[in-house]
Amino acid sequence: MPTQRYSYTAITLHWLIALLLAFQIALGWALEGNNTPELFARYQLHKSIGITILLLSLARLAVRLWAPRPPASEGPAWTRALAGTVHWLFYLVMILGPVTGWLLVSTARVQVPTLLYGILPWPHLPVGHGWHEPAESIHGAMAWLAIGLFLLHIAGALRHQWLLGKPELQRMIPFARGKAAGAAIGALALVLAAFAAGNMAYPDKGRSAAEKPAPRLAATSTPPATPVALEEKATETDEAEAGPDETSQPLADWTVASGGRLGFTARWNDEAVDGRFSRWRAAIRFSPDELAKSDIRVTVDLASADTGDGQRDDSLKSSDFFDTSAHPNATFTARDVRHLGGDRYEARGSLDLRGVSKPATLRFTLRIDGDKARVAGTARIDRTAFGVGQGEWAATDAIAAGVDIDFSFSAMRPAS
Incomplete structure (x- = not known):
């Protein structure tokens, strides 16, 4: 008989990537504002999360290609085609998004090295600065595509589970072999919590630069007293x-x-x-x-x-x-x-x-x-x-x- 649930490896990778993607999308929105230590830290975390998503996505793709999985859901041809397209576009986003971010860092005018989570050095790609603008455009497009795919994926899962009465959430949600309602609500809450955490990562410690008093060090070459x-x-x-x-x-x-x-x-x-x-x-x-x-x-x-x-x-x-x-x-x-x-x-x-x-x-x-x-x-x-x-x-x-x-x-x- 064909398998009715995804493997524990596939389930673990699926939810790790989902939570990291939600966190990363929210964190990407926070990469604006004045050049502060908090903004610098957000950029470093954004790079670390991106490389992590890339590595996990490659592992997830390998599991999809070689490990047994449940059969595709039955239904009209257009719904099956849409579901397949959403899944493969997710792989495109999860791999191309981090790769273009990697290109941005590697071709930036200021060469800031990447230390994953401040510990593990990650090399730059050996490419020229001409890759910078195309990578920037594609990276931004991948972010918006990820948001759209997230919404489509969640809507499709809920449609199959409650409108069509197909117990498909049980195949991917851990500990949801029976009724999936509670597990689904918990999983959705985790995704929303990851999104909120990404938006609050490294909050600015003070007011904006315009609201702050003038820096205590005046722009002068006159030395202070000893x-x-x-x-x-x-x-x-x-x-x-x-x-x-x-x-x-x-x-x-x-x-x-x-x-x-x-x-x-x-x-x-x-x-x-x-x-x-x-x-x-x-x-x-x-x-x-x-x-x-x-x-x-x-x-x-x-x-x-x-x-x-x-x-x-x-x-x-x-x-x-x-x-x-x-x-x-x-x-x-x-x-x-x-x-x-x-x-x-x-x-x-x-x-x-x-x-x-x-x-x-x-x-x-x-x-x-x-x-x-x-x-x-x-x-x-x-x-x-x-x-x-x-x-x-x-x-x-x-x-x-x-x-x-x-x-x-x-x-x-x-x-x-």
């Missing part, structure tokens, strides 16, 4: 003119010890995003008694930017931000070092970033103990002055123009 200077404003006093009260120290080349920090803080939708550069080097010739002859040069490997999110870090390397393929390093050079009083100093120079050179100032505290020194300081730059943030990222409503820099390190000079 933590010490917040307690006591630096002024051009006799103390500052006098220089440090120390034994005369000769000009020396200082060697930066390992373990130093060079960090940065940007604001994305008024939320702090902290990062650091893991590779940088400094050439420092300095003496508190010979500031006129002192100079500082710091070179930063921009590809070493680390914000704790690999996909965001790779975006920073792209042509929209640091463009590390063309400009791998940023360099700060200062030959104007001034004493502000006590252990507070200021280094005025220029920052060369992304092929643009602009004036920049660092303020720092310096404590020298014998041949060892401890340095900590801050600066602020305007990223837009250097072209960091192109296209949609050039605006400052989502990512503020001002970026805070902080650094701390120890250094040694040759023994006297």
